[in-house]
């Protein structure tokens with residue numbers, strides 16, 4: 001028996017992703033339902049967090065599709081992960097990839113790609129998981145005549161020509177949208193090379209149409225192109241923790257998807273915990289009791305002695321209360337090197353959970369997979385991360401964020417994904433951003449950072465004294481002193497109220513009090529404008545200043561440096577000229593004035 005199993009293929013692990021309301025849950029329900037109806041007694045295995053569809057069912061369903069599924073199925077069936085969506089998928093992590101072998105991307109054929117559809121492709125690409133597109137809800141295409149549970153290739157032939165055309169137009173829209181994501185795609189029955197094209201399978205999760213084609217393709221393609229990956233490894237089990245729970249009568253348990261090897265009762269297991277590596281011994285392996293027994297609730301489990309990957313099981317063992325969702329789990333037997341496995345997991349956890357000293361944000365999440373997905377998304381947005389960790393927000397997190405806030409206010413943030421703040425903590429003025437959807441969280445973080453940056457920019461720009469130059473127009477003296485009021489022409493740059501002024505010889509001559517443009521008070525005047533300015537200081541026309549004089553703003557050294565470093569975009573050519581003139585004037589007093597300025 002051992003010999004025969006050495007080369008057998010395991011069941012591919014299938015995940016479902018897609019935009020909200022496009023029919024992910026309904027599709028999974030339909031597939032499960034179909035499998036239960038079509039199976040022979042004893043054919044189905046019970047799984048935790050996943051559903052198994054045996055190959056015999058797939059073969060029966062796709063009898064009419066002989067042409068498409070010529071090969072006999074060698075894989076035992078398909079293992080569908082029960083919970084669809086990004087967040088759950090994130091926890092199916094494996095270093096550099098995913099334990100999912102293939103994905104179904106569900107797209108409502110009548111709505112086409114939406115935001116989460118594009119995001120799904122992004123994360124599938126990121127984890128290198130190939131996918132098919134289920135173009136769902138074909139029964140909603142106007143004029144569609146449903147033929148329950150028929151293969152698509154049968155039912156499409158029975159539709160009117162205009163309905164067929166309508167469907168094809170919608171499929172082409174999806175082809176175009178997939179092209180935007182950089183991939184080729186086509187309706188599955190028109191594809192010759194499946195390694196170069198994403199297959200689109202029109203389906204209805206409601207009527208079951210297209211489900212046979214979808215299952216046949218999933219099975220056929222994985223078996224054909226993933227043989228090596230699916231070859232069962234005879235050895236201690238490897239898996240990933242999907243959820244940590246407390247179960248009635250079982251205490252703390254972990255729900256695990258095994259993707260390779262064999263797991264036996266009494267095996268030693270190694271996994272990641274909140275406070276470090278957990279090495280413990282299995283007390284029990286559980287699967288749900290068979291559904292046939294209608295008296296049982298879904299919370300009734302039965303204990304088994306061993307299980308072969310791929311499978312979803314519940315494990316009870318001492319010390320699991322600190323287990324980390326998304327962590328790898330390895331079984332250890334006499335042949336394996338315990339220390340080596342512990343180091344391997346520890347190393348992997350360190351990649352995802354870290355503390356460093358960069359000026360960046362603090363990220364707290366509920367699981368390893370979501371944490372990793374958030375940090376990856378932040379990296380893509382060039383947002384630095386100082387702390388990435390699991391669990392509720394602690395005093396230390398607040399401290400780290402406040403250290404950063406002192407240097408870089410915009411990064412003084414704690415991003416909280418499905419975690420809370422520990423009770424009794426004084427949050428002070430640290431910004432905590434909570435969200436339960438990864439992409440929403442990232443959007444909120446981006447917006448906060450932008451808002452702070454913009455307001456800081458505005459604030460400092462507002463307080464800067466800008467380079468400006470004007471000429472007192474002869475014949476336009478409205479008041480000779482206390483304050484002087486004159487008509488001027490701005491010859492370059494920007495003159496703002498409260499700007500101190502100098503003459504061409506560098507002598508200080510008061511400060512702009514007010515500027516009026518057409519009798520209306522304005523904050524500033526720029527090149528070409530003719531305005532009235534009042535100038536305060538002990539001045540009198542004909543003494544310190546006179547008609548025809550040219551005055552400059554007295555720009556402090558620091559202001560000039562900040563302006564030319566941070567706000568280059570507001571420096572116009574005329575302002576540039578004024579800056580050079582001011583530097584020349586100021587250098588006579590201060591040889592270092594404007595030395596760092598780069599125009």
Ligand code: GDP
Pocket residue numbers: 018019020021022023024025026027084136137138139140203204205206207
């Ligand atoms: P999810 O958010 O992607 O899991 O979407 P659901 O499976 O909850 O489906 C959203 C809505 O679309 C529900 O009201 C479903 O009944 C409906 N729906 C899903 N698939 C189909 C389909 O193939 N045809 C029709 N007519 N409705 C569907």
